[in-house]
Amino acid sequence: MQSTQLPVPVAASLQQPIAVSATFTAEPLEESLAFWMEKLAIPASIEFAPYNQIFQQLLDPTSLFAQNQTGVNLLLVRFEDWWRFSQTEDTSDTQRLAEVQRNAQELCQALQAALNRSAAAHILCICPPSPAVQNHPDWPIAFQAIEEQFLSELGGASNFHLLRSPDFERYASASVYAPERDRLGHIPYTPDFFTALGTTLARRIYAIKRSPYKVIALDCDNTIWKGIVGEDGVDGIEFSAPFQALQQFMIEQQNAGMVLCLCSKNNEADVMEVFEKRPDMPLKLDHLVSWRINWLPKSGNLRSLAADLNLGLDSFIFLDDNPVECAEVRTNCPEVLTLQLPKREEDIPAFLAHVWAFDHLTVTEEDRKRTALYQQNVARSRLEKEATSIEAFLSSLELSVDIAVPTEEQQPRVAQLTQRTNQFNCTTRRRSEADIQQLAAQGLESRAIEVRDRFGDYGLVGVMIFGDRAAALEVDTFLLSCRVLGRGVEYQMLRELGQLAQQRGLPTVRVPFIPSKKNQPALSFLERCGADFKTTTDEGFCFEFPTDYAAQLAYNPSANPSDTARSDADPTSPQPQAKASVQSNKPEPINRSERLQMIATELRSPTQILQHIRRQGKAVRPDLGHELVPPRTTTEQKLVKIWSELLKLDTVGVTDNYFDLGGTSLLAVEVFVKIQKTFGQKLPLTTLVERPTIEALAQRLERKKRRSQEETPTSLVLLQSGNADPPLFLVHDGDGETLLYRNLAKRLAPRTVYGIQPLNRPGFPILHTRIADMAAYYIEQIRTVQPQGPYLLGGMCAGGVLSFEMACQLEAQGQQVALVALMDAADSQAEEKVGRIASERLSRFTQVLKQEGSRPAHERIVGVLGKMLNKASNLVRYETQSRSKAVTDRIRFKLLRFYLDRKAILPPFLANFPVRTVYELAEKEHVPHTDYSGNLLLLRATSGEGADEPHTCKYADPLLGWGQRTSKGVMGVTVYDVAGGHASMLQEPAVEDMAQRIRNHLEHNLANSLSLVQSGSR
Incomplete structure (x- = not known):
């Protein structure tokens, strides 16, 4: 099909900023959203806020959202993400729900403030939960209540729009949740659903930005009924289910403020007889404002209707089944949105549901009265024709202003x-x-x-x-x-x-x-x-x-004849052009009807849309300064296909560097999901840092395929090579990943930076069950590249706990440790604030009382008791389920330790035991050292991101428990508050603050450590 363009709803010279902030990694949304903006001819610039910073975007006056005064701000929220970074094995369902409710209320308040400050449209999209949450008997109901709260408190603002589950139903996707993507990069959805999400958002943006349509002109035969009334007779035409659905759809459009008219080549008496004698017809004459039923060209009749209603033709939608009639109107009235019904009547309901022009943002009381108002105008027009003069007409109107x-x-x-x-x-x-x-x-x-x-x-x-x-x-x-x-x-x-x-x-x-x-x-x-x-x-x-x-x-x-009054010119003749003084530079719409017709027929499902996107041309491979080396093995051929598809390049060479080709850490998640599906092998994300070419990656896959279970790979991952010694070693987080440190490593150049990932084997992501054993093995690894200190260590969360244990063991070995960087990491035995959970439970109980407050006393008591009993029943049931899972995890953990301690072959039922579960169980039994003589650098997050709040909000000790771990007490802990939240402090641009703190700390402390090492060697 020849490429076409929709009319530009806004001035082409103005970019419509679309700012996106989400509680998860939302960048995969850009592909479909950018596709639709181009198809809809909305000149948009799409920009993503840093990861999981919705609250900052709403509250910070310098944020991306705050600077966007003319475009659209998109907020994507998945409720369970608010407990993602704070949940532990002991976190109860009640605590999780309380966390969501608290953050929802805070989000409501932050949104209200943002809506008052900014004229930009804000779209809050409540995204689908994971299957575990969706299948939970209580959470969906509780989450629905939160959605209703958003609608109740914010729905009155004209620049607020709420999207939730029913809005995605027309783009239902067979697969929604992507557990492997969620685990690797907090990308919780499949490409299909991200396409559905982008399409739903684009559809709402289009409704916000386009000029509204006001009139629907309908053909009759084979459009609002099946058959030809002039041939089949009034009793011979049919109102089958699709045509009944069409008429009901039009009545709903009329209730939403659209004016309905008929424009049909027919005998008017025959059509009127249908309305009079067919009670099984939902559409009635009362629903119509005017009609043109004759044998004249339909384009002329549409002009006549426009003159009668005193409206422009570009406010008309014309619906007909006949391709010849549609072509005639499109040629002679290009301003009219002309849509041809599908040939198969069973396709009519789906077609109507995907005509974006029928969407309505809001329906006012004025909209509901519009048909009556225009019917009154028709009566006024008749009076005007009968009046002897304009003065007599105006006098008879009895006008009141x-x-x-x-x-x-x-x-x-x-x-x-x-x-x-x-x-x-x-x-x-x-x-x-x-x-x-x-x-x-x-x-x-x-x-x-x-x-x-x-x-x-x-x-x-x-x-x-x-x-x-x-x-x-x-x-x-x-x-x-x-x-x-x-x-x-x-x-x-x-x-x-x-x-x-x-x-x-x-x-x-x-x-x-x-x-x-x-x-x-x-x-x-x-x-x-x-x-x-x-x-x-x-x-x-x-x-x-x-x-x-x-x-x-x-x-x-009489003295001021108005050219705004109704014209008596022949409506079938071409309309005069506007005066040159009011001509706009905006280009004329090109094939608007064809484009919206295509959307309604060919782009109705995520699969269709994705196929259309992927048929678009790929970019040419960039000049990398070396010749393209084609694939030589089957493995390389498969990898070339994966890379070229995801990087959208016509081809790639096996020696091309992934990052030089434009690859990102985000896209790496998709690369490894594809690799897992194609080769059946799971690789850590940091593999791309170690092996950034297809040639090297293929060798790793082949070697991993041949490697026996007893062989073990290195845990060191080179994140950044440099010439500044000593190197910095950053220990994996609770999920076993180190790619999260890549931004920090780049900021610390020219220092060499290594990531340390867990010891693993194919199918077994971690092969240690004790914190001390993990630390001892990691020390062995780092001493292969740096035999002697001073050592520089650090890590996020779990990585901080492991770094401290490594520092203690190195100190016991007589080694110097110049840096232990604890990145928003709490000591494993740090105590939470006293009364925090009790306070949240009291708050929830108070909410129950408030909900019952307006009812009579006896009903209030019964209502409260009923709700409390229901809550207690649910709590018992789900605590039992969660405890059952916890027992199962502990049994698997003990068995894993049993086999590992004996260096026995690991049984298949222990495969794919998550790193986080193993680490958390290991941490529970770990007893940290209390006599470390060195200094600790604590880097605390400063901003809360929903449930992802700074640890200072959660723990009673502002030092997060580390003061009790050094022989110097609190004097042994240097604290810096750094930009960003717990999840974003390692993301751009906040990571620069952390990098600068680490550089400054090394500048002041590394020289002393080096001198101590040198004096000891003498």
């Missing part, structure tokens, strides 16, 4: 009018409710214009926003719905501004005019009122009306 400060309930409609009004809109400045609130804070005022006549209430149809500026009453927004044009309302609005200026002693009413493609009627009005007061500006024109002149304006229809 009310201009007042808008109430709080009217604010959504005021914002909606600024977003939807095109023709009579002097500046076409689109405003959200938050924007209008900000303007009010800056001293600007608003007026809402309500109009009614003897036929009914037009509702809130006009808005003025203005303020005192430079000795003038300066207008920001001056708009009026096209429904009331030609009634003189606009004159009353300008007169009101003149009278306000008089009261304030201001000599001028200043009305700017910024031309757009459609607002010629507004310019014509201003020129009729005072062409002599018009001056040219950079944006367009400015009308400086003298206050006394504006305050006395009156509408004289």
Whole structure:
């Protein structure tokens, strides 16, 4: 299919910033999100905030979110991530739920503050939980209550949007959760679901940014019913399930504010008879505002409907089953969004569900009344035709205009009018409710214009926003719905501004005019009122009306013929072009209908979308300064295929460096997931640091395949080579990974940096069950590259505990240790704050009491007791389940130790025992040293990230227990607070702060250690 483009919803020269922050690694989202922004012709720049920093993004005035005032901020939350970094074997379900509820409340407060400060749209997306959480009998219900809380407390803000499970259902994916990706890089979802997530978010962004459609024009035969009424007769046409679904869908659209019309080649009497005699037809004449049922070209009939409704053709959606009729409308009315129904009737419901133009962000009371309002307009049009003069017509209308400060309930409609009004809109400045609130804070005022006549209430149809500026009453927004044009309302609005200026002693009413493609009627009005007061500006024109002149304006229809009134020109003839003065530089829409048609038919599932993305051309391999070496073995061929697919390169050579090709640590997760599926082998992420070429990686895979179970690899991983001695050794975290130190290693260049990963064998990720044994083995490893001290050690969390044990053992061996860097690591026996859990439980009990507070006393007692019994029952059941798992883990742990101590062959049932579980059980029985004579460097996180709070919030001791481990007491611990949270302190840009602290510490302490070593050797 030939590439097409959708209309640009915003000025092409303006980049729409899309900022993303998540509780998990969300960068895989970029592929599908960028694909949709390009397809939708939304010029967007997508940028990701540092890992797991949602709270910082909302609260920090210098954050990525805070700087984004015109685009969209995306917040992706998976509730269980809030306990990911704080859970231990002893963490109960009750504690975890309390942690989520506490962070949800804090997120609600942070979001409220951000929404008040920023006009940018904020989309909070509640992402699906893992199967273990989803299948839990209590958590889904509790999480749903939290979602309702978000909606209740934030749903009133016009720049807040909530996405949750039902919003993903139309893009249902067979596979959602990816446990191996989650383990390796906290990437919890499959590529299919990330595509579904990106598509759902893009669809919401499109709804936020596009101009709304207002009218749906429907064909009749084989569109709203099956058959041809002129041939089959009224009783012969069918309303099968798909056509019933279509009619019901249109009624829902009408309830959401769309105007329904018919545009059909048929005998009008036949169609009317169907509506009269077929009670099994959901769609009724009352749902319709107007129709054109004749044998004229449908493009002409659509123009006639547009003239009747006083709307632009680009606010129309036309639905027909006939490809010839669709082609005729697309050719002669390209502004209309023309959609052809699928040939197979059973595909109709799915097709309608995937037409993005039918999405509605909010539905106001004005929307629900829109059909009645337009039906009243039809009656007014008939009266106008029958009137002997325009004066007689206006007199018979009994028009009443009310201009007042808008109430709080009217604010959504005021914002909606600024977003939807095109023709009579002097500046076409689109405003959200938050924007209008900000303007009010800056001293600007608003007026809402309500109009009614003897036929009914037009509702809130006009808005003025203005303020005192430079000795003038300066207008920001001056708009009026096209429904009331030609009634003189606009004159009353300008007169009101003149009278306000008089009261304030201001000599001028200043009305700017910024031309757009459609607002010629507004310019014509201003020129009729005072062409002599018009001056040219950079944006367009400015009308400086003298206050006394504006305050006395009156509408004289005979002296001021309005070109905004209904035209009697032949609707089938081409429409005249707008004046050159209001021409826009924005390009004309190109094949908008074809593109949205394609989305609704060909891009309805994650699989279809992914295939479409991957069919796009791959980039050419970059110039790396050496010739491409093709694969020579089957293993290399498979790896080339994996790399080229994930790196999106036409080809790669087996000697090309992964990182030189643009590979990232994030993408490495996908590489190793593919390797595991292709070769059936699990490799640590740091393998790419050790072996960054396909040639070396293939050798590792082949050797690992041939290696017997008794052989053991080295645990050292070279993260950064350099010429500064001695090297720094960073011990793995609780999951056994060291790739998390890569950013820090690069920042510490030119010092050589090694990672230390657990001793492992194929299928057995860790082969030690005691902290002391792990430390002793790691010391053996580091002494193969550095036989003598001084040694530089460090690690995150578990890595900090292991580094301390290594330092104690090295000191006992007479070796000098110049650095033990404890990166937000708590001592294994550090005590949590007293009463912390009890306080949380009391808070939850108080919440239960509050929920029952409005009920009668006896019902309140019964309700509280019922809830407490239910909670107790659930607690007993799930504590039993968790304790059962804990017992199983301990048994496996003891058996693993039994076989390892005897150097026996490990049985298969002990395979894939997680590193974290083994480490946590080993730590529980570990007794740390208390007489270390050296100094410790404690690097504490400073910012909380949901459940990922700084350890200083969790533990009573600000030194996290380390003061009791040195012979110097607290004087032996040097403490620095570093940027970032527990999970982000090693990510860019926070890692630079940690790197600088380590460099400064080494600068002051390493020279002393080296001199001690040298004096000892003498």
